[in-house]
Amino acid sequence: MTFDTLIHSGTVVDGSGGARYPADVGVSDGRIEAIGKLDAAAAASVVAPGFIDMHSHSDVTLLDDPGGESKAHQGVTTEVTGNCSYSPFPSGAAAPRDLQRVMGSTMASEVEWDWTTMDEWANRVDANGVSINVAAQLGQSALRIAVGANEDRPATRDETRAMKRLAEEAIEQGAFSITTGLTITPSCYADTDEVVELCEAVARYDGAFYATHARGNPGWHVKMIEEAVEVGRRAGIPVQFSHLAITDSRVYGRGPEMISVFERAISAGVDIVFDMYPYTAAGIDLHQVIPVWVREGENEEMMARLADPSIRARARRETAEGADGREAPDWTAVVVSSVQSERNASAVGRSIREVSDDAGEEPAETVLRLIHEERDVVSAVFHNRVESDIRYFLAQPQGMIGSDGNAISPRGRNAGAVPHPRFYGTYPRLLGRYVRERPAVMTLEEAVYKSTGFPARRLGLKDRGLVKEGLAADLVVFDPATVIDRATFEEPHQYPLGIPYVLVAGAPVVWDGRHTGARPGRVLRRGE
Numbered sequence: 371m372t373f374d375t376l377i378h379s380g381t382v383v384d385g386s387g388g389a390r391y392p393a394d395v396g397v398s399d400g401r402i403e404a405i406g407k408l409d410a411a412a413a414a415s416v417v418a419p420g421f422i423d424m425h426s427h428s429d430v431t432l433l434d435d436p437g438g439e440s441k442a443h444q445g446v447t448t449e450v451t452g453n454c455s456y457s458p459f460p461s462g463a464a465a466p467r468d469l470q471r472v473m474g475s476t477m478a479s480e481v482e483w484d485w486t487t488m489d490e491w492a493n494r495v496d497a498n499g500v501s502i503n504v505a506a507q508l509g510q511s512a513l514r515i516a517v518g519a520n521e522d523r524p525a526t527r528d529e530t531r532a533m534k535r536l537a538e539e540a541i542e543q544g545a546f547s548i549t550t551g552l553t554i555t556p557s558c559y560a561d562t563d564e565v566v567e568l569c570e571a572v573a574r575y576d577g578a579f580y581a582t583h584a585r586g587n588p589g590w591h592v593k594m595i596e597e598a599v600e601v602g603r604r605a606g607i608p609v610q611f612s613h614l615a616i617t618d619s620r621v622y623g624r625g626p627e628m629i630s631v632f633e634r635a636i637s638a639g640v641d642i643v644f645d646m647y648p649y650t651a652a653g654i655d656l657h658q659v660i661p662v663w664v665r666e667g668e669n670e671e672m673m674a675r676l677a678d679p680s681i682r683a684r685a686r687r688e689t690a691e692g693a694d695g696r697e698a699p700d701w702t703a704v705v706v707s708s709v710q711s712e713r714n715a716s717a718v719g720r721s722i723r724e725v726s727d728d729a730g731e732e733p734a735e736t737v738l739r740l741i742h743e744e745r746d747v748v749s750a751v752f753h754n755r756v757e758s759d760i761r762y763f764l765a766q767p768q769g770m771i772g773s774d775g776n777a778i779s780p781r782g783r784n785a786g787a788v789p790h791p792r793f794y795g796t797y798p799r800l801l802g803r804y805v806r807e808r809p810a811v812m813t814l815e816e817a818v819y820k821s822t823g824f825p826a827r828r829l830g831l832k833d834r835g836l837v838k839e840g841l842a843a844d845l846v847v848f849d850p851a852t853v854i855d856r857a858t859f860e861e862p863h864q865y866p867l868g869i870p871y872v873l874v875a876g877a878p879v880v881w882d883g884r885h886t887g888a889r890p891g892r893v894l895r896r897g898e
């Protein structure tokens with residue numbers, strides 16, 4: 371038999387969680403055509419399904435950087451976008467630029483948003499070309515903005531009806547789920563009932579699910595999971611709990627209380643699982659450390675509040691004490707990742723404490739000044755977790771991997787930023803630090819399952835997530851003895867080691883460690 375590509379004498383870790391085996395894998399016409407099991411001892415290189423990154427925010431970065439280099443080099447072949455309530459569609463009755471104005475600080479891009487629906491956005495991504503696949507979710511903040519419910523109040527009956535119609539349209543066009551960001555404006559203005567009502571509309575569609583960045587308010591480390599369970603139970607919808615972590619030092623080590631909520635829900639028949647990333651720091655918009663009332667409404671309203679001396683003084687006081695009842699931040703632990711203007715470029719890569727010392731101002735004032743001067747386009751890394759919690763959650767069977775990072779190019783528009791290293795290192799870090807190094811948290815088979823077959827199952831992808839004859843040839847070849855991340859908090863724009871080959875639909879995207887520039891990816895649709 372001849373193939374377009376033959377991966378010779380590999381060790382197949384097939385993504386199901388089952389034991390590895392030695393085999394040749396033949397690829398033709400974009401599909402895995404044949405798997406020839408071998409008697410020989412397993413070879414050094416592992417052949418696995420391409421990683422499916424369950425949690426990304428690459429909705430528009432893939433238009434700026436269609437190569438998706440930071441992810442492709444990790445072996446990621448599908449990015450799941452639209453998380454935390456942020457999606458670049460639908461714009462509904464609002465103009466696309468209104469949606470971009472409100473959400474563009476989080477989904478920063480050179481591209482002008484000129485699409486209105488999921489379909490139009492997908493067509494734009496496909497027409498532009500993209501190296502890896504994209505599985506899109508619908509963000510509930512976008513729905514609120516689309517119907518003009520941008521303020522801190524419940525949605526009206528009419529608005530709710532309009533949001534349900536827009537949600538149904540996006541799901542019919544192939545969005546995989548609806549997502550919330552219940553500490554993020556305007557998503558957080560929805561109470562549980564409002565979320566349930568939207569989810570009921572979505573639950574009618576085969577395979578559609580609910581993904582939530584939960585209401586992680588102080589004291590809510592258990593309650594935030596209970597709310598997600600309640601939504602799943604009442605709406606009859608599967609639940610994906612996003613980026614599970616403990617970010618409040620007062621409850622470090624309390625993971626077992628949280629996992630027991632998952633266990634009880636699952637045994638009561640609620641289909642709830644979670645994703646997480648293997649780092650002890652979060653990546654945030656800097657505005658997440660200031661009080662939520664400062665952020666209400668449109669960007670101009672927020673800027674007007676910051677320009678008013680008495681309002682600013684109150685915001686500064688609350689930020690310093692710990693906004694919305696949170697702990698007072700350790701300002702050495704909050705490091706600026708990116709700004710948009712030249713005048714604050716020197717802050718990038720430095721902690722709020724360092725920047726404030728240099729400027730001779732209080733740290734909370736530095737935070738507000740940066741947000742004000744940058745018109746809210748400031749991101750940061752927040753070192754707010756402990757390694758023991760990360761290891762505990764990684765070991766749980768309900769958890770899969772999602773980087774929460776973007777697909778970017780080190781030479782693209784983010785070249786001057788110092789983003790969270792998860793953009794470049796999540797999967798090699800999992801395979802090196804948590805599988806190979808001792809003590810290991812999980813087996814290689816488990817790590818691959820949490821990165822492929824498990825997310826494919828949640829997404830209902832029938833054609834991906836396994837090394838199996840007939841499936842799409844989205845594959846990664848890596849060396850389990852050397853694979854490791856090299857991206858650091860100081861120098862994140864670094865590709866990992868030990869991942870020489872990545873195929874998307876049979877086409878090489880990474881070959882001998884180099885990105886080929888090929889764009890065989892596309893926007894996937896729910897049900898395929």
Ligand SMILES: [Zn+2]
Binds near residue numbers: 453454583612
């Ligand atoms: Zn989130």
